[in-house]
Amino acid sequence: MSWSGIWPVAPTPFNPDGSVDYEGMKRVIDCMVDQGSDGICILANFSEQFLISDEERRKLTEISLTHMAGRLPVIVTISHFATEIAVDRARHAKAWGAEIVMMMPPYHGALMKAAPDQTFEQFARVGEVGLPIMVQDAPLSGVDLPVPLLVRMARDIEMVKLFKVECPQAAAKLRALIDEGGAAIEAPFDGEEAITLLADLEAGATGTMTSATIPDQIRPVLDAHAQGDRDAMIAAYERVALAINHENRQCGFRSAKVAMREGGVIASDFCRHPVLPLHPDTRDLLLRLIRPLDPVVLRWGK
Template sequence: MARYTGIWPVAPTPFHEDGTLDLPGMRRVLDLMIDQGVDGICILANFSEQFLISDAEREALTRLCLDHVAGRVPVIVTISHFATPIVVERAKLAKDLGAAMVMMMPPYHGALLKGTAQQSFEQFEAVGRVGIPIMVQDAPLAGVDLPVPLLVRMAREIEMVKLFKIEVPQAAAKLRALIAEGGDAIEGPFDGEEAITLLADLQAGATGSMTSAMISDQIKPVLTHWYAGRKPEAEAAYNRILPAVNFENRQCGFRSAKAAMMAGGVIKSDFSRHPIQPLHPDTRAALLDILRPLDPLVLNWGK
């Protein structure tokens, strides 16, 4: 299994104003991301609003995305679910359709149903038997503790578990410990959370980042400079984009990418299904004011 590097953003899921899926818009989102120079694309993740999408829509989107990307870049399919048989079936479908890997959180459902360490291990082990590479998503949303020794055990004992997206508080410290304890078994230590901690995470040894799809073309130079040993240039590139990353992370969340894509003519609507509330007009305007000086592709691609 190759070592994974680069920027692998999450594709947002566009809806029409009536709440139905915008399938032509989904194709345009994927084309934009490829034109941004991404190294891979993740679909059906939290920033894809997976919690607002039906099972039938999940399958339709998986098929559409893998067919449309057609191998231009690798595609990660998010398969998280509390029930292990459902996760396994989602992994089988992703593999059959040509996904490069799957991403999954440990089993959880709401605030009180949380997998134990052993149950989490067993779920990842079951998916591992499907035979597709797995990225472990270690995120606060699950509320499940994944201590470093458990992650290292997964990496060493489950053949397909080699990639880790770490987006917990003090992610750099956890990445550093994971890499130190796991050694060569940790083939793809990634960060996430919109790149809000990217520089610290690269310093800790992260090899890649899973951001939103808002300004992937502006974030990628940080990684490119860092890989080439140009640390001052990486720091300058990161400082340039940090206000936008911060605003996205703290003010908008997953709604930011679609707001930018609508402003740039990529999609027709930034609608999110109820109970998600739309961005306040002032918040949307402030986001776009921060983005325009960066001249990101997202604001020009569809015009």
């Protein structure tokens, strides 16, 4: 299997009363397929996984994988501080047809963080389930994942094959990871809405995990890089850079839901408390920046 290209994160739609819009989730999946994604990720941080109950998580997994019906590979995020819960989530994802699971190292709040050996053991236990694992190296966890630990995991845990690096100075870490890990680093990805994509691709990233806002407009950056055309890559990135910057620095996970509501994909861009809706001016600027790009999301449901 080829683990490369653009694998955006699916937002979780809510009804205006705060309940999960499961029918809307199916439309999100369909839209993301039509955006030309190479795969998608569900239940990630940009899916508001920290605002979803365990039962909702299980139902979203089942509905998403059933509705996808093999059209694209799906990564299911299973992060949890408790190893047994992470293992159970991995088994559930595998039973419903997930291709990959993604997980951060064990953490809870600001102070409960796993030591390196505990992190290694949790990933090894999840690896026994038999699905490829994407290691998410994200600042949100607050857990340091030094390159030697990541290389050890890649070499000694058969299922640790993919790496999503979205820490500060991601390109430098990707370069070191690839240099030290060699063939064991099968799929080095970046994240952060592609705000560091140019440097990360040149450092050796084979894929990116963006939001679901404009992945079809970011894809030309990856295509030009794959063709070895650096000037075209930079030009393609310049076209989307302002939108990416505004999403990353001002909007976060709310951006995809705003765009999907605007384009008729979902009926509501509601976010659960304590998340606040975007300020009207911030929302307006987001739409003003992406409309000239003519992304699939703004015309999908119209």
